Amino acid sequence: MADTTSTDVGPSDDPSERLFRRTNKVGGGLGLEALNRINRMMLRYPRRVAVAFVATLVAVALQLSIPVLLGRAVDETQALAANPDMGRGGLVTIALTLLLVSIGRGLFTMAQNYSAESVGHALAHDLRLSVYNKIQHLPFSFHDRTHSGDLITVGMLDLEGVRMYFSTALVRTLLLVLLIGVGAAMLLSMDFVLGLLALSFVPFAAWRSSVTQLTLRSTWIELQERLAVLSRVMEENLAGIRVVRAFSAANHELDKFDRASKTALDLSHDRVKIRVMNSSAMTLAFFTAMGLVLWVGGRKVAAGDMSVGTLATFLTFMTILQMPVRQLGLMVNAYARASTCGARLFLLLDMKVDVDTKPGAPDLEVTEGTLKLDDVSFAYESADGHRAIANVSFEAKRGETVGIVGAPGSGKTTLMHLIPRYYDVNHGSISIDGQDIRDVTLSSLRRAVAVVQQDSFLFTTTIENNIAYGNPRAQDRRIHGVSESAQLHDYVLRLPQGYRTVVGERGVSLSGGQRQRLSIARTLMLEPAVLIFDDSTAAIDAGTEGRIRSAMRNYAADRVTIIVAHRLNSLMHADQILFLEEGKVVEQGTHEELLALGGRYRALHDLQMRPEGDVLDEMEANQ
């Protein structure tokens, strides 16, 4: 069986592909630009940003005073041991100061963490809304090329990278610069040689920590890709569970999952190895430096050149410095992550929406309700100029029905998707009452053109909410009315919770025909000027379809109805029928005219109307 787990992505200039090529760099310059943009966005929360920075300053100052106080306490204790008659007041004062300093440091660190995190969360909230809003407006052509899982990744992982930026990159930078800078200056001024020894582990630990984090980052990106493959395999398996069972392909699916999981596991092992080895190397460097300080400092203490308290100050400084230095890599990583994640997010947010409302465009005004397609041609971006629709023209007036028929792949759905501007025509024009649909607002056009889709998607909510999706304030009476027209009402009443029954992925399962009827009812809630049925009665039996048609007679009198169908029974009553072949209209007329023409429509009609036995006989004879 073919391997369907490949995620090969070749180089391309397509922004949507660049968006999802998860590399360490999204075009160097873009990374810096992204950081600048995130910085500017943070200034929307000036108070919280200021509190975070000021609290960091105070917390660091308090933290740096702890080793000095501890050193003094040691010296005071030593003096007390040598001279028991000395008062204990000094020691008590130092102890109380230490307690207050520790409490103060804790409180300011808390304020710093809280403010920094809250800036990150507020920023993530803003970006999340912008991304979601953008996704609602991206063109269909973008969704054709983009896996929804990848979009979710941008919405989740990349947002997380930006969220962490303020607390892990900016605030930590201030913290480290102050701790290491002021700490080092204090140590060196106390004893230059011992200061150098105490700080000797810093360059090594900083280097190892940064290299480790950057290596872990690139493997993290790789791991995300492998995990994405894993979730795609699982997602596909769940979506196609019936096919898997029907083809007894469980073992093949297990193999596929096992392979994808193994590659993720191998990488996870590598990452653990890198982390553990580097952590041990940094610990070794720290304790070596500490040993050196103890050795040289101990000799100075023994020679009377240094107090035990000063030595204790050095050792405490080193312990305080250890953690932030070891975490320096996290800071470097936070910058790298925010720049790539931010660049990808902004690439998505700045993406051009090619089907959009022209600036200053008026709303569509429906008067006569006439739809006109004039020499319309269209090619999908991925089709190398091959036209899915070629020079199609027709006109339909209010109350008229147009039938569209043709072999699978002949372009019926594509043609229907041009009318509500899911895609823009490449040539020719579509107009409603003389207004080119590209010159009016998209929202007014989409209100005027309703499509009952081929795949009836149900939201996980009640039947009532699903029907009222386009008109949430609709009265029950109206909901029941359209449901009756769609021949769904009687079925719903038989359900224990009636219209309050939850359907969709986590609700009651509806049959294909019931889903289609619900989808029809949902569209009948709207009052469009053009109503399109895109092969949306295929799963409904001919009798029920006939009843829907009768119930809709009044409704159809008020608008143009277009019916796309394979079954001629569904559209032979239409005022005009178009027969599509490779995107072109090859026959056009009423049912009677097309029958009289004796062409493709006639042949299809004869094939569909003949008793099944005759068709089988003919097929056998032709073999």
Ligand SMILES: Nc1ncnc2c1ncn2[C@@H]1O[C@H](COP(=O)(O)OP(=O)(O)OP(=O)(O)O)[C@@H](O)[C@H]1O
């Ligand atoms: N999103 C897309 N991107 C690229 N090509 C597409 C896309 N959708 C459809 N096509 C191609 O355009 C052509 C017309 O497809 P379309 O779905 O419009 O046919 P159809 O007549 O509605 O088929 P069916 O009766 O099976 O629904 C086909 O060759 C199809 O492969």
